[in-house]
Amino acid sequence: MTNNFKPITTNSKLKTDNFFENVYEVVKLIPKGRVTSYGAIAIYLGAARSARMVGWAMNNAHAMPEIPAHRVVNREGVLTGKLHFGTLNEMQELLEKENIKVLNDKVENFKNIFWDPVSELL
DNA sequence: ATGGTGACGTCGG
């Protein structure tokens, strides 16, 4: 995290930077074979009501291959962000590579493999 | 500046 962090927004210097940075930090920490939700990340960052911003952060994460954005799904375990990947099946395939079963754009056994940064990372 | 939109989530009906 001490690495040179590229500003995401046109006008960096806002808290947004810190927020985005934290989002990336958390997402990178998601263990392989586990998934988390936008809301959980938002809560962990103290912005529980701004889950959308996490999604927006993921949009920026688009430029960061190191960010396993495929491990972030919505609260139902649905791959809502699959459309933002290069190909339609890319997100699902990435998950399946990690032994995460996906059926009909939904993570199977989601509750079991759910990784909560608040309780796991804290 | 203003209004519409969105990788979300919660609440009321």
Add this chain to the structure above:
DNA sequence: GCCGACGCCACCA
């Protein structure tokens, strides 16, 4: 349990 409305806040036209 499904559906609509609202909140939240950055971004874009």
